[in-house]
Amino acid sequence: MFAVIKTGGKQYKVAAEDTITVMHLEGAPGDAITFGEVLMLVDGDNAKVGAPLVSGASVTGEIVEQDRGPKVIAFKKRRRKNSKRKRGHRQDLTIVKITGIAAGA
Numbered sequence: 001m002f003a004v005i006k007t008g009g010k011q012y013k014v015a016a017e018d019t020i021t022v023m024h025l026e027g028a029p030g031d032a033i034t035f036g037e038v039l040m041l042v043d044g045d046n047a048k049v050g051a052p053l054v055s056g057a058s059v060t061g062e063i064v065e066q067d068r069g070p071k072v073i074a075f076k077k078r079r080r081k082n083s084k085r086k087r088g089h090r091q092d093l094t095i096v097k098i099t100g101i102a103a104g105a
């Protein structure tokens with residue numbers, strides 16, 4: 001059984017015991033989290049596709065770690081104008097272990 005969930009403006013295909021990295025979610029390691037925006041649910045040959053969400057379905061997970069992504073450099077240079085700008089950015093990420101998928105009614 002697997003599901004497609006939406007969080008942080010992105011979609012993720014998840015199954016039980018999967019570990020995913022998503023945009024920052026509030027909580028400490030060990031906290032339980034529930035994803036209510038389930039777009040699709042597949043159980044063998046049986047598939048439920050939401051319009052836009054599957055009613056009553058939810059995916060539960062546990063926060064494993066709060067982490068930061070790799071450093072990304074944004075460098076801009078305007079040639080012949082003696083102008084340049086260098087900025088770095090690290091995205092806050094949350095690592096979540098999926099514990100279960102509930103199909104609902």
